[in-house]
Amino acid sequence: MNADLERLIALQQQDLEGKRLRAELVEAPKWVAAAEAALKKAQTALAAAEAALKKEEVLRRSQESDVLDRRGKIARLSKQMETATSAAQISALEHEITFATDAIGKLEDEEIESMERTETQDTARAAAVIAVAETTGKLASERERAAKTTAVDTEAVKVVEGERTRLRAEIAEQWLSVYDRVSKAKGTGVSEGVDHKCSACQMMVRPQRWNDFTDPANETIFTCESCGRLLYWDPRRDAPVDWKPGQVTGRAQ
Numbered sequence: 465m466n467a468d469l470e471r472l473i474a475l476q477q478q479d480l481e482g483k484r485l486r487a488e489l490v491e492a493p494k495w496v497a498a499a500e501a502a503l504k505k506a507q508t509a510l511a512a513a514e515a516a517l518k519k520e521e522v523l524r525r526s527q528e529s530d531v532l533d534r535r536g537k538i539a540r541l542s543k544q545m546e547t548a549t550s551a552a553q554i555s556a557l558e559h560e561i562t563f564a565t566d567a568i569g570k571l572e573d574e575e576i577e578s579m580e581r582t583e584t585q586d587t588a589r590a591a592a593v594i595a596v597a598e599t600t601g602k603l604a605s606e607r608e609r610a611a612k613t614t615a616v617d618t619e620a621v622k623v624v625e626g627e628r629t630r631l632r633a634e635i636a637e638q639w640l641s642v643y644d645r646v647s648k649a650k651g652t653g654v655s656e657g658v659d660h661k662c663s664a665c666q667m668m669v670r671p672q673r674w675n676d677f678t679d680p681a682n683e684t685i686f687t688c689e690s691c692g693r694l695l696y697w698d699p700r701r702d703a704p705v706d707w708k709p710g711q712v713t714g715r716a717q
């Protein structure tokens with residue numbers, strides 16, 4: 465294989481790896497931000513559950529004190545009944561006692577409803593406590609993961625940049641400029657020819673051209689007539705031997 469082409473394949477690997485690393489460096493802070501948002505959401509839910517429970521407590525205390533007031537009133541009215549003389553007076557007192565008794569019944573029903581709401585809110589609070597603990601743990605682990613990834617990737621980018629500089633210095637300007645132009649437009653500048661096709665754009669390579677391209681003695685660099693990428697051919701792809709990606713670039717490294 466043409467030595468420039470081998471270096472271009474290696475360069476493309478470095479370029480793609482650099483791109484992946486840079487994308488991950490952009491993503492890493494987002495992992496932390498997402499974990500922070502999840503924790504905040506859990507904390508908000510916990511605060512809401514606690515506020516709701518407090519509200520019910522206050523409500524029930526007021527209901528209980530209302531019930532006591534009315535019981536006191538009934539006691540006073542009953543005492544007045546003992547000394548009441550006229551039928552009209554007795555009827556009025558009876559009416560007031562019935563009214564207070566009904567009010568107590570209503571307050572007690574409301575108290576039961578409040579107890580039921582409290583039960584639901586207790587469950588919500590318990591779930592929120594668990595969610596806060598879980599999201600707190602997750603935030604710590606995401607912070608660690610992001611910091612570790614950032615450190616590792618930052619170092620890896622330096623290695624990639626070093627390799628790129630080294631490889632680019634060794635590639636003929638003529639091919640480097642083709643590679644740069646095509647990879648800038650299409651994401652990659654080198655493509656493997658597989659099964660009479662450009663593996664990047666899937667366009668067929670004409671039979672005669674394919675024969676020249678795959679000639680073991682060929683040292684010419686072919687470009688895909690459709691996408692313009694620099695084509696390379698690895699005979700191991702068509703031979704029954706184990707293939708490991710990257711083997712073909714062994715000589716260039």
Ligand SMILES: [Zn+2]
Nearest residue numbers: 662665688691
């Ligand atoms: Zn192509």
